[in-house]
Amino acid sequence: MQELFGGEIKIINIIIIIKVPLLGNNENNVNKLKGNNGGDGLVCARHLKLFGYNVTICYPKRTDKEIYKRLLNQCVEMDIEVIKNYEGISAEDIRKNYALVVDALFGFGFRGPLRAPFDSIIKELTDSKVKLCSIDVPSGWNIDSEEGSVGNESLIQPTMLISLTAPKLCSKNFKNCHYLAGRFLPPKLEKDFNLNLPCTPPGKLFMKI
Template sequence: MALRTLGAKAAAALDQELMSTGAFSLDQLMELAGLSVSQALFKLHPPNNGPRILIAVGPGNNGGDGLVAARHLWHYGYKPTIYYPKQPKNELYRRLAQQLRDLRIPFTEDFSAQLSSTDYIIDSIFGFSFSGEVREPFPSVITALCDSKIPVLAVDAPSSWNIETGPPDEGPGKGYNPDALISLTAPKPLVKWFEGRHFVGGRFLTKDMAEKYELDIPPYEGLDQVVEVPVK
């Protein structure tokens, strides 16, 4: 069964409600999202298949999910490397980055050069709130993601895609359709154009909240924070 989707405005409203009446903090939601990303990667590519993971991190919450995922992946036995060219001064992101430095997880300033020593890529540059033009230094990164033969897991959205209308008709994201996608909380309308393996993560919705936003809670099993679902 394909799950119902959540548009950009509804996704933003749901996030606000989770942090108000839902009583979650942003830290909690980001931790659960990043944990889900790490579990999806583990299902796609266990560490014995190649432990070197390159994580492209954007300046917002989507990037924060990638930073959390990196910490969990390190503990699973992977060797993550972080590309984080626009590091905000916000305390939450600074703490997440420091946690990785304390584990001696390397940061790189050259995304393209790192591709030659990478087994899998996580795209956590832009999420559901992205709109408008892709600004430097990310156009070249997204082009590299599109052109690379290394498999990519996108977090919530393939970077440069519009949440409602999918891939761009022109620009650096034209032709970019990653190997896998993890939708956080619920799939977004862009899954109509997605062709790879699709996971849903973010195991924190109550039944009442799911009903209010007309969402389906996927059939999570046991300890799993993710579930693979049909694309269509």
């Protein structure tokens, strides 16, 4: 946070935009069932609140999955504001009310073109010009391409990217602030897949790459 805002900061307002998988197995719902960072966004909200930040969660499409209900309940019990619709997410409102956006919409499982309402949401986020931090994968990026968002300025251009476990291919040429977090990978698995991950300093949960 200090790197994003330059030196020591006090209290800022943060909005976290999340999506979680809905129930069902209909093939027409592939975009709804795959590729989300909603759980990470809810955990992020709780931790930011504990660190003293003013946090708002934008979470319109709810799920009956128990794990997400519990994560959301933890946030509600901590008096974190939850917005129940995307209609209030305009570039002007974001500029006026928030210093930072956390992008927790689509994860590494997302495939295919952006559909409503997420295409318009991402447009509002990019038009706001507010500092933005993406969790694991910037929403809408082609995870299988080294190009990332090259040639498509309508996609999210994060100020900071926090890759989880391992950087994804789409972030290969990412030039802004980039961190690797989440020491979840067993050494044997890292060796089997020849990942060559950077060595995280002892006692640290993240590192700048």
